[in-house]
Amino acid sequence: MAIELTWYGHGTWLVDAGGHKILLDPFLNENPSSPVKADDVATDTILISHGHFDHVADAASIANRTDAQVVAIYEIATWLSTNHAVQNAIGMNIGGQVSLPFGTAKMVPALHSSQLPDGSYGGDPAGFVLTIGEQKIYFACDTGLFSDMQLIGEMGIDVAVLPIGDLFTMGPEDSVTATRWIKPTTVLPAHYNTWPPIEQDAAAWASSIESATDASAVVLQPGESFSM
Numbered sequence: 001m002a003i004e005l006t007w008y009g010h011g012t013w014l015v016d017a018g019g020h021k022i023l024l025d026p027f028l029n030e031n032p033s034s035p036v037k038a039d040d041v042a043t044d045t046i047l048i049s050h051g052h053f054d055h056v057a058d059a060a061s062i063a064n065r066t067d068a069q070v071v072a073i074y075e076i077a078t079w080l081s082t083n084h085a086v087q088n089a090i091g092m093n094i095g096g097q098v099s100l101p102f103g104t105a106k107m108v109p110a111l112h113s114s115q116l117p118d119g120s121y122g123g124d125p126a127g128f129v130l131t132i133g134e135q136k137i138y139f140a141c142d143t144g145l146f147s148d149m150q151l152i153g154e155m156g157i158d159v160a161v162l163p164i165g166d167l168f169t170m171g172p173e174d175s176v177t178a179t180r181w182i183k184p185t186t187v188l189p190a191h192y193n194t195w196p197p198i199e200q201d202a203a204a205w206a207s208s209i210e211s212a213t214d215a216s217a218v219v220l221q222p223g224e225s226f227s228m
């Protein structure tokens with residue numbers, strides 16, 4: 001199956017898997033690096049990694065406009081349903097896997113925090129491993145480095161998407177260690193260059209990946225896509 005990953009800047013991705021459109025952490029209208037606005041995105045599945053504004057900002061409006069299936073940790077799914085009238089939210093938790101029209105999504109740990117924008121408790125932060133046909137994509141989402149990434153690597157990851165911005169997540173150096181542990185074929189950076197405090201030199205990062213790991217580094221500009 002043809003799988004295409006499009007980066008909308010920051011932590012927002014659209015995965016097109018044979019026509020299924022999976023939107024991760026929609027932060028578009030107030031995302032200075034996004035080339036698209038929330039009203040212009042087509043999606044049938046929305047994945048939410050954690051409760052911070054820069055990950056849930058446009059989730060409810062897009063879910064309510066598109067009737068997309070939302071998948072999030074239980075507390076965030078409940079918040080979207082109760083406070084934002086989202087109709088189709090599946091609540092799950094770390095370690096669980098859910099079957100979706102494109103394949104499966106497994107919720108994996110992330111080392112971060114997760115308060116929702118109105119101060120509500122957002123449960124624990126998470127990442128996702130998507131299985132689409134024979135392919136596995138690991139979205140680490142907002143996280144520091146943690147050694148259980150080696151266990152995620154044992155799942156056989158084809159593409160890993162890692163934060164490199166530092167300050168709020170791991171930085172470039174830790175993402176190289178993460179890549180050695182996850183052993184993906186390809187690694188893409190995210191969660192950087194949105195604002196000055198998380199500016200990074202992606203070309204230098206890519207050189208480090210290429211010299212210190214067996215993975216290929218693919219650096220996208222916001223709006224660009226990578227085909228698996």
Ligand code: NI
Nearest residue numbers: 050052112142
């Ligand atoms: Ni965050």
Ligand code: MN
Nearest residue numbers: 011052054142
């Ligand atoms: Mn974030």
